[in-house]
Amino acid sequence: MLPVTGAGLVLLLPHVLAPYWLFIANLALIYAVAAVGLNIILGFSGQFSLAHAAFYALGAYTTALLTIKLGAPFWLSLPAGAVTATVIGALVAIPALRLGGLFLAMATFAFNQTVEWILLQWVGLTSGPDGLPVPRPALGAFVFASDVSLYYLALVVASALILAASRITRSRIGRTLIAVRDSSVAARSLGVDVERYRIVAFVLSAFYAGVAGGLYANVVLFLFPAMSGLLQVTLFLLMVIIGGLGSVAGAVWGAVVLTGVSEVIRSFKALQEVVYGVLLVLFIVFMPHGIGPGLRTAVGRLRERVRSRGLEPWGLPVTAGKPRPEDPADGQR
């Protein structure tokens, strides 16, 4: 009953929201796809890859250019953009296998910057630093002219991908990824092809980034080389961290919360950088494992207190001990 109500409400959302907030909701859906994808490689497979922004930009530019130069309809250009990102993701994944930890982070960051540089320089194709305006997506004669139709488009794609992600992460692949993350040696000794699973994670996350990029092109209708830059990947990282590493639902909530918060603090104007920074620091200091575990710990603590009050009507101090924060290595469970 309740999930049905929830789904109904999400479906009705565009008819309740003001146009401005509807646009924000569209952005949140796009970012949710990107964040879920980043969480696959970062949270589930434990590879600190920052190449997500590059795949996002590649997906976006491919989708847009196919539409602009070849007149491809979006049902073709969006998957084509995602496939491009995926293929390039596979190509990057193979040399990346040799690297671990911060070396991987830096190498993939360098990859981001290189993609940004190419997008800047290849003026003939990408229109370079000017940025690339994108026409509105169309399905046959039907043009997605309003944010409401775009919302449903993004909603369908995003929910399919989010559901798929939660399926994958609960499947054998997901469990193996976690095993490889927690101890590649142990996984290898059990006969797991560690390299293959690392590549799978890379490719999957690149696919998600590519789809998110393609959606962005169709919703914001303007692309720019800095999409493959430091700020963009920082934003995705924030979403994953705020939502909690290794949790599909967490990444979605991280994207929704962060997109919402950055709009809410808009009115702080020049102050907002400081406010944003303070919120971020406070959040991570108090919920280092993300919203879900953080709230659960807080609720648990509260319950403990209430329960202990109930048991000790005289208000005697109860030494229940600190509830332990949940181990993030467990993923969702």
Place this chain on the structure above:
Amino acid sequence: MTFFLQLVVSGLINGCLYALLAVGIAMIFKATQIVNFAQGELFMLGAYVHFLGMLTALRLPFLPALALSLAAAAVTAALAERLVCRPLLGAPIVSVVIATIGVSFILKGGVRLVWGSVPLPFRPLFETRTVMLGGLVVSTQGLVIICTGLGLLGLLYVFFQFTKLGKMMRATSENRTAAVLMGINVKRMFSLAWALSAVLAAVGGILIGPLVQLEPEMGIILIAAFAALIIGGGFGNLAGAAVGGMLLGVVENLVSGYISTALQSLTPFVLIVVVLAIRPTGLFGRGEVYRSHLVS
């Protein structure tokens, strides 16, 4: 030949700045296993406090302004360590990284709020603009940068090799538990590492101040420092960081001199990719490629 040498010398000047930042990041990483993304903002803060202390609000002479700036940077860093990073001991490294990014937003936004975004130039500290060194033109400030940079790095080496405090810091980074057992106040070592590396960053900011204009965004130099670290051999390799910084400065200039100036901004990234393709642990790295605790 003059062309080549000229490029090398000016590359070394830039390289000194990269090295100062990179060594600072390496120090923090060695002590606390944290990659400080706010190091570029400490560099920026140092420059702002120094020059505005000198020129606007307080009209301090050079040395007191220097002291003020170094103190401000050190205190800021120590506070960041105490308030943000220490509560996160044992949290996933990615979370800590994000927390330091939060600190960098606060510092950048704060400076922008107080001093605005307009780039601020500062009068050179020396009357003579340039000196001739065997046919090469070197700006006086550049010479000061090379001398101060190399001098500081040398001092740091002496500090870590020969002083008791330096040895205590090294012991802490080698084995935290053993250090505690030996009676070392590990927490104080953490604060010290942060403060010291903030001083290095602030010196870098003060040195570059008269050459480029101050901007809240000047912390972007951090990217070059990261490149220097990777090239040099990892985040915990101090000597590698210093050499990597110098190398990056020189290669950047040679690329833009001999190939194209359009490639200057891409050089650090190409260098990272090339170095990692040849040696996945950096030029002077000693293994430890995988760090499993990174994410979990």
Place this chain on the structure above:
Amino acid sequence: MKNRASAIGAACLVVLALLVGPAAAQERTGVSDDTILIGGFAAMSGPLSVYANHQGAMMAYEEINDKGGIHGRKVKYLFEDTGGEPAKAVAAVKKLVHTDGVFLIHGGGAAVESRGVRPFVVEAKIPWVVLQAVGTDLARPFSPYVFQPNLTQHTAGEVAADFSMELAKNKRIAIVRPNDEWGREVHEATARRLKEKHGVEAVTVEYLEHTATDATAQVLKVKAANPDVILVFQLIKAASLFWRTAYDHGIRLPMIGQTGAMVRAELMRDGVGGCAPLDYIYTVTNTVHTVEHPYWAEWNEKFKKKFPLFAQQPGQPASTWMNQIGSARIVIEGLQRAGKDLTREKFIAALESFREFNNGVNNSPSTFSSTNHFGTAGAQVVSYKGCKMQNQGKFYPSSRPSH
């Protein structure tokens, strides 16, 4: 547990939806009996916020309000931050248009964010007068709703080209530019003008990024190309770095800069390290009076009173907010001409009736027509000899960009 969590989530969304207001956006004009709502946007935070002062426009609207407003209506200027990101800029514009219901938009700091919002402004059929961005592309292709009154990179490039040919005896021009849309546009305009009008091609083009800390390679390569004049299309920071390094390497050639955020001479002096290098520097300007001219004294006082915190910042007053006053006066004049029964169509028609309108701030009078919405066609040149900012006086006409 899971279901309950998602239900709570959905409930939160609904509450949020109810809080943020009804969707039924009725047609709003932004004009009431006593107010006109004008919306603005620019980066007030983030890396691009250096161009983001809305103070100039704010003061110009305040001035007209103090005089009793426009046809009895006071201007209310709502300003949104974009952080310099296209997506946030689009959100800002949607907020201004749909939530606040503004009559017109007078905003746009950096080009990248402004390009991103263009399709949405055009779709919403709201008049947009560009506040500060200098891109020609903002008004391309032609839209009846978009007006670009500022000194565009197109015009600045042509003026720099014409002026450089007065100084270049051997017609050898070198160009230094950053690798972004700002640099590309001015470079292309200059190259075109040099070729078509003067039959000259640049002897070398070098790239210098805004964040550079060293310009030795660029200076040495420019020097090796042996030019007569160097066009330094850079914002003040990288420009100063280049000027200083060039002087140190013995280059004593005229160097022509871009309008951008050129600042007061004492800051220029500190930026290049003394007065001597300034003798060789010129910049293209679109204001009649330089920042230091007594004309601005009264505005400076107003600025200090209205934005005391901001005025204390070093480098203020910057020339950026002075340009905004000119741009706001164009909006005000348009509103005046549109008459008492204000509609968006009348406002657009009023702007299109501008023929050589002098706003008192800019040296190129504004002209719009129903087929061309680029207001500026020409500029002047400022020299800095002896550490004194001096408008050279001569006006260099440029072609008007086509849509």
